[in-house]
Amino acid sequence: MYLNKEWRILTIGDGDLSFSWSIFNDIGAKHISASVLDSIPELTAKYQDNQLVNLHANQITVFDQLDILNPSSFSPTLSKSFDLVIFQFPLIPSFSSKAEFDSKGKFDKNTLNRQLIWSFLYQCFDFFLDPNGQQLAYITSKDVKPYAHWNIENLNPFPTKIAFLGWMPFAQAKFPSYQLRNVDRDKVLKSTASKTYVWGKANQDYAELNLKQSxxxxxxxxxxxxxxxxxxxxxxxxxxxxxxxxxxxxxxxxxxxxxxxxxxx
Ligand SMILES: C[S@@+](CC[C@H](N)C(=O)[O-])C[C@H]1O[C@@H](n2cnc3c(N)ncnc32)[C@H](O)[C@@H]1O
Structure with missing residues (x-):
C-alpha cells in the first residue's frame, strides 16, 4: 500500500483502531484522523486490546459513531479536509435478529456490502476529500469469496468524475501494529491475500502509486x-x-x- 507521510489521511470503520495506529507508528504518517462505527464505550467493551489511548497520547483525533451510510453522523470538521480516505476490510455488521434483517429491507448481504462500499466512495468524493488535494480513496479487501463477489472495481458512484485506478497488494507484514479484527467480536482474523483498490480523479496522473490494472x-x-x-x-x-x-x-x-x-x- 503506497502511503505518502505528508498526506492528510482519514480512516473509516477502523474497528480496534490498530490500522490508524499502525500508519502512525509503523509508517510514520503525520496527519491522521481515525473513525469507528461504534461508540467509544462499545469499542472498548468489544476490543479490550485497542489503540485509543495510544492515538490520543499522540494528539490523533478519533471520531466515534461515524456511520458511512448516514452523513448526519459526520463531524463538519471532516469536510473537504483529506488527501486520502481508507476503509480496511469493509463488512456490514451481522444481523442480530430476523427483525433487524427485515428492518434493513431483507436485502441480500452481497447487495448490502456493495451499498457500504458505494456509499463510502460517494462520501469520500462528495464530503471528505479536499478538491485541491490528492483526491484518493483506498479500500482493502480479501481476494476470496464472498468479498470477491462484490465486483468492487465497478462500484463507482461518479463514473464521469472519478475513476477506478487499479489495485496494489496489501502486505500486512509492513503494518506490524495492525491486527485485522472481526466486525462484531474481539477476534483477530488470519491474513489472506488482500488487495488495496484505488479510486481517484479521472484524468490525473497517479504514477507513483504503481498500480496494477484489474x-x-x-x-x-x-x-x-x-x-x-x-x-x-x-x-x-x-x-x-x-x-x-x-x-x-x-x-x-x-x-x-x-x-x-x-x-x-
Ligand atoms: C471486518 S471489520 C474490519 C475492521 C477494521 N477496519 C480492520 O481492518 O481491522 C469491518 C468494519 O467495518 C465497519 N463498518 C461496518 N459498517 C459500517 C458503516 N456503515 N460505517 C462505518 N463503518 C462500518 C465495522 O464497524 C467494522 O469495524
Missing part, C-alpha cells in the same frame, strides 16, 4: 469475473454459461435493481 478491464476478458482472455467467441459463451459467472450475474442484477430503486443517494 483483468476485468482488459480486452477479451469477462468484465464481471475477470476471466480470459477469450480467443474465440465460443469460449466466452461457455464461460458466461458457467455456474460461477451466472452467480455473479445474479448478484449484479440484484445490485442494479437496488440502484434503480434509489436505495442509495
Amino acid at each position: 483483468p476485468k478491464f482488459l480486452a477479451n476478458h469477462c468484465d464481471l469475473c475477470g476471466k480470459g482472455p477469450f480467443t474465440q467467441e465460443i469460449d466466452r459463451q461457455i464461460h458466461q454459461a458457467s455456474f460461477a459467472h451466472q452467480r455473479l450475474a445474479k448478484y449484479e442484477r440484484l445490485w442494479q435493481n437496488f440502484l434503480d430503486d434509489n436505495h442509495v443517494q
Whole structure:
C-alpha cells in the first residue's frame, strides 16, 4: 500500500483502531484522523486490546459513531479536509435478529456490502476529500469469496468524475501494529491475500502509486469475473454459461435493481 507521510489521511470503520495506529507508528504518517462505527464505550467493551489511548497520547483525533451510510453522523470538521480516505476490510455488521434483517429491507448481504462500499466512495468524493488535494480513496479487501463477489472495481458512484485506478497488494507484514479484527467480536482474523483498490480523479496522473490494472478491464476478458482472455467467441459463451459467472450475474442484477430503486443517494 503506497502511503505518502505528508498526506492528510482519514480512516473509516477502523474497528480496534490498530490500522490508524499502525500508519502512525509503523509508517510514520503525520496527519491522521481515525473513525469507528461504534461508540467509544462499545469499542472498548468489544476490543479490550485497542489503540485509543495510544492515538490520543499522540494528539490523533478519533471520531466515534461515524456511520458511512448516514452523513448526519459526520463531524463538519471532516469536510473537504483529506488527501486520502481508507476503509480496511469493509463488512456490514451481522444481523442480530430476523427483525433487524427485515428492518434493513431483507436485502441480500452481497447487495448490502456493495451499498457500504458505494456509499463510502460517494462520501469520500462528495464530503471528505479536499478538491485541491490528492483526491484518493483506498479500500482493502480479501481476494476470496464472498468479498470477491462484490465486483468492487465497478462500484463507482461518479463514473464521469472519478475513476477506478487499479489495485496494489496489501502486505500486512509492513503494518506490524495492525491486527485485522472481526466486525462484531474481539477476534483477530488470519491474513489472506488482500488487495488495496484505488479510486481517484479521472484524468490525473497517479504514477507513483504503481498500480496494477484489474483483468476485468482488459480486452477479451469477462468484465464481471475477470476471466480470459477469450480467443474465440465460443469460449466466452461457455464461460458466461458457467455456474460461477451466472452467480455473479445474479448478484449484479440484484445490485442494479437496488440502484434503480434509489436505495442509495
Ligand atoms: C471486518 S471489520 C474490519 C475492521 C477494521 N477496519 C480492520 O481492518 O481491522 C469491518 C468494519 O467495518 C465497519 N463498518 C461496518 N459498517 C459500517 C458503516 N456503515 N460505517 C462505518 N463503518 C462500518 C465495522 O464497524 C467494522 O469495524
